Amino acid sequence: MKNLQDIRTDYKKSKLDNNSVNSNPLEQMKLWLDNAIKSEMLEPTAFVLSTVNSDNKPSSRVLLLKGIDEQGPIFYTNYNSRKGNEIESNPNASMLFFWDVLERQIRIEGKIEKLTYEESDKYFQTRPYTSKIGAWASKQSTVLHSRFTLLRKVASLMIKYPMHVPLPEFWGGYRMIPEYFEFWQGRESRLHDRIRFTKSDSSWQIDRLSP
């Protein structure tokens, strides 16, 4: 393997300042997401969700963003998964987006709330048939004896639900209600741009942070 200390990239693609950033961080996030989607990378909507368990121990995993409404970013998962249980005991979480081709990172912190059954169902019904069956088949984050056990379950669920697949009560969406954003744009010589949004009452305070 190459000596990791010899790997260096100088970032020169773009810049960001208090005046050019959108005063609504959700709009700024949409703009950067749009740039990421147009750059044709494999998973532009992928982000790392970090949660904390009841012993204050953090855990992280990659998820896909499925929407942004006027309240915050939205994603879908199994409510009984490890992350689901952690969110249940502590709604504080962080989301991290990193787009290397754009030399950009977004950090978001806030509280997570469940979508309504109707909101989740609306999205669930847009998923491909096999993904809907997969949501039913997987007891996400529990120990599985073998892959065969899972495939057998998939087969029996396909017989049970040959056409319409209802939304499982243990599966659905979450929305992050953001209290903090940081937009990071890589710059030359490690003198990066960092623009922070902190919520004060109902408005956002915007500051530049040291790189």
Ligand SMILES: Cc1cc2nc3c(=O)[nH]c(=O)nc-3n(C[C@H](O)[C@H](O)[C@H](O)COP(=O)(O)O)c2cc1C
């Ligand atoms: C690119 C990528 C996208 C993923 N998207 C999702 C997703 O949208 N929802 C989900 O539940 N898991 C998704 N996963 C799987 C999660 O990373 C994780 O394995 C799973 O949610 C179980 O996490 P947990 O045990 O911490 O609850 C994705 C993984 C990768 C690598």
